[in-house]
Amino acid sequence: MTATVIDGKAFAATVRGKVAEHVTRLKEVHGITPGLAVVLVGEDPASQVYVRSKGKMTVEVGMNSYEHKLDVDTSEEALLALIDQLNNDPAVHGILVQLPLPDHLDSDLVINSIDPAKDVDGFHISNVGLLGTGQKSMVPCTPLGCLMMLRDHLGSLSGLNAVVVGRSNIVGKPMAQLLLGDSCTVTIAHSRTKDLPAVVRQADIVVAAVGRPQMIPGDWIKPGATVIDVGINRIEKPEGGTRLVGDVDYDSCAAVAGAITPVPGGVGPMTIACLLANTVTACSRANGLKEPE
Numbered sequence: 001m002t003a004t005v006i007d008g009k010a011f012a013a014t015v016r017g018k019v020a021e022h023v024t025r026l027k028e029v030h031g032i033t034p035g036l037a038v039v040l041v042g043e044d045p046a047s048q049v050y051v052r053s054k055g056k057m058t059v060e061v062g063m064n065s066y067e068h069k070l071d072v073d074t075s076e077e078a079l080l081a082l083i084d085q086l087n088n089d090p091a092v093h094g095i096l097v098q099l100p101l102p103d104h105l106d107s108d109l110v111i112n113s114i115d116p117a118k119d120v121d122g123f124h125i126s127n128v129g130l131l132g133t134g135q136k137s138m139v140p141c142t143p144l145g146c147l148m149m150l151r152d153h154l155g156s157l158s159g160l161n162a163v164v165v166g167r168s169n170i171v172g173k174p175m176a177q178l179l180l181g182d183s184c185t186v187t188i189a190h191s192r193t194k195d196l197p198a199v200v201r202q203a204d205i206v207v208a209a210v211g212r213p214q215m216i217p218g219d220w221i222k223p224g225a226t227v228i229d230v231g232i233n234r235i236e237k238p239e240g241g242t243r244l245v246g247d248v249d250y251d252s253c254a255a256v257a258g259a260i261t262p263v264p265g266g267v268g269p270m271t272i273a274c275l276l277a278n279t280v281t282a283c284s285r286a287n288g289l290k291e292p293e
Ligand code: NDP
Pocket: 142, 165, 166, 167, 168, 169, 170, 171, 172, 189, 190, 191, 192, 193, 196, 209, 210, 211, 212, 230, 231, 232, 233, 267, 268, 271
């Protein structure tokens, strides 16, 4: 069997197209331009790349992008003052603080200082609680993108066995909540899980969010399962240079799975598309308007 490749890049382009249409309507009918503020502290190279591409795509869908680049030694007080200013700025509908923050800053404190209605990453404790209790919230972008691809590919997820490998607050846990919300039977695996291969073999849906290059081989995958690879890992190529790989061993998994997301070109583009979608949702809610579907 050769797996269907789930084309996250193409799907993300479709999502961005819908966001752009909604933005046009907000501008033309209501005179409102959604705005996304991204705050970057320090000069982490990967974070710089993410922030640049978020800014570019925000503008491409017709929204305003506000980038705030702060020195690595910015004080907590100064960062909280900036967030307070953005919370009170009516032109800003979404606020994203790029993680990880430098060690001297308390990430939980900083994230929880964002107005939950503008928390387009969905990491504020209020949004986490709303998601966990099945209420309307801001949903974290990476798991939301994974869920959209799963629904698109499989239709109803009801009753399927889903195994999420990884229990981080930004991917694993919210992913599990979303799958539970779609009536999957969910297992969350992590570094202490006993006999991980046997656990993964039970899964109709595998979501790998571990951060370990090519950790999951094809013989852990149930034939026909759908594999969503969240991992982004840079490895050395034998001939020199580097390349990006996921948390699953793509070739051996693609030989067994029913469908699989590639890295790059799978989950990554969907994450940014969902960030833009969340910003439009936040803008619509702030103005008492119908939300995008
Ligand atoms: P974290 O490091 O926060 O979490 C990793 C999780 O994997 C932990 O729960 C850890 O378990 C678990 N784990 C580690 N080693 C093993 C192992 N040997 N067996 C089973 N579980 C293990 O990572 P993130 O969730 O932030 O990110 C995961 C991956 O996804 C990374 O590659 C990251 O780059 C990528 N990513 C991609 C995004 C995208 O847009 N595509 C967005 C966000 C992340 P424990 O809790 O027990 O330590």
